[in-house]
Amino acid sequence: MKWIGGASNQDLAAIEDLAGLYSLAGVHCLDLAADPAVVAAARRGIAWAEARGAARPWVMVSLSDGADPHFRKAWFDPARCPSDCLRPCERVCPALAIPALGPQPGAISRFSGARDGAVSGVLEERCYGCGRCLPACPLGLIEERDQLLPAAAVAPLLADLRPDAIELHTRIGRPGAFAARLDQVRSAGIPLRRLAVSLGLEVDRAPFPSEARGSGAGVDRLVDELWNRFAQVRAAGFAPLWQLDGRPMSGDVGAGTAHAAVGLLARLGGLVPPGPVQLAGGTNDRTLALLARQPALAARVAGVGFGSVARRRLQPLLLAAQARGVSLGEAEDLWPQALVLARALVAPWLQR
Numbered sequence: 402m403k404w405i406g407g408a409s410n411q412d413l414a415a416i417e418d419l420a421g422l423y424s425l426a427g428v429h430c431l432d433l434a435a436d437p438a439v440v441a442a443a444r445r446g447i448a449w450a451e452a453r454g455a456a457r458p459w460v461m462v463s464l465s466d467g468a469d470p471h472f473r474k475a476w477f478d479p480a481r482c483p484s485d486c487l488r489p490c491e492r493v494c495p496a497l498a499i500p501a502l503g504p505q506p507g508a509i510s511r512f513s514g515a516r517d518g519a520v521s522g523v524l525e526e527r528c529y530g531c532g533r534c535l536p537a538c539p540l541g542l543i544e545e546r547d548q549l550l551p552a553a554a555v556a557p558l559l560a561d562l563r564p565d566a567i568e569l570h571t572r573i574g575r576p577g578a579f580a581a582r583l584d585q586v587r588s589a590g591i592p593l594r595r596l597a598v599s600l601g602l603e604v605d606r607a608p609f610p611s612e613a614r615g616s617g618a619g620v621d622r623l624v625d626e627l628w629n630r631f632a633q634v635r636a637a638g639f640a641p642l643w644q645l646d647g648r649p650m651s652g653d654v655g656a657g658t659a660h661a662a663v664g665l666l667a668r669l670g671g672l673v674p675p676g677p678v679q680l681a682g683g684t685n686d687r688t689l690a691l692l693a694r695q696p697a698l699a700a701r702v703a704g705v706g707f708g709s710v711a712r713r714r715l716q717p718l719l720l721a722a723q724a725r726g727v728s729l730g731e732a733e734d735l736w737p738q739a740l741v742l743a744r745a746l747v748a749p750w751l752q753r
């Protein structure tokens with residue numbers, strides 16, 4: 402049972418609160434951006450939860466072996482926006498990363514380097530790359546920028562972060578890139594409880610936006626690639642965990658997205674390599690009910706990851722605390738309400 406903070410989410414205040422609340426709700430793992438500030442925020446949240454009796458969850462950080470929607474930020478220059486625009490971009494953003502109050506100072510991304518002082522209409526720290534704003538702009542002003550970690554940065558960063566587990570996002574068609582990333586991880590020399598492999602049906606091809614929304618490969622090819630990654634992970638001496646990515650970063654869109662990850666597992670049949678299977682990408686509070694209708698399929702599922710739906714649930718309370726100028730964890734009347742909501746999502750999976 403994993404809480405997914407987001408591979409490119411750097412909203413430190415929210416991460417600290419959500420890490421604390423979901424740790425206290427009982428998740429076993431927190432999946433975070435590979436960023437020292439993010440991991441430090443999550444560890445503060447874990448300490449908050451441990452002080453209230455929680456067991457310490459694993460800290461997992463996410464890496465990618467190439468372009469991936471989880472590792473990007475939206476960007477646009479608000480000076481180009483017509484003054485009478487109804488701002489559909491702002492309305493569709495689930496992370497409140499496109500503020501109404503006009504241009505924001507361009508942040509310097511800790512991953513991608515300089516922005517040349519450019520002013521961005523997107524609050525970089527909050528953007529987690531879901532991509533919903535990209536088609537929303539009628540003028541096509543919003544672009545996406547990759548947040549890929551340079552090869553040389555991987556080993557020292559991991560040695561600094563010392564995570565319990567790593568998730569490596571990969572794509573069909575990238576066995577070589579996966580091998581290179583895996584080698585960088587291995588050279589960090591840190592003991593890992595698991596190396597999770599996140600893979601879905603999307604194929605590695607450009608351009609990035611259509612790739613994210615486009616059709617994917619057949620299941621046969623996905624099976625081949627899963628077994629390729631299995632051989633690589635075992636050869637590197639790690640224990641694999643399979644994260645089947647149904648529909649990335651969409652669990653809050655609607656109940657129907659739950660079908661994506663469950664359907665992907667159903668299509669794979671019994672052909673997933675050895676190792677626990679975790680569903681993610683579209684997972685939400687409907688996922689368990691879908692599995693309950695398919696006991697043979699459910700027997701193959703070790704766990705689940707909740708990302709956008711977990712944040713959406715607690716967002717009103719995060720905002721209420723923010724309006725008071727305190728964190729949610731400091732708001733003694735609010736965090737118990739948040740805990741009830743978090744537990745409602747987590748507890749059925751813990752009971753299972």
Ligand code: SF4
Nearest residue numbers: 494528529531532534
């Ligand atoms: S990519 Fe998603 S999180 Fe980022 S600004 Fe666009 S809608 Fe918001």
Ligand code: SF4
Nearest residue numbers: 482486488489490538
């Ligand atoms: S929808 Fe496009 S034009 Fe309108 S505010 Fe957003 S980025 Fe600017």
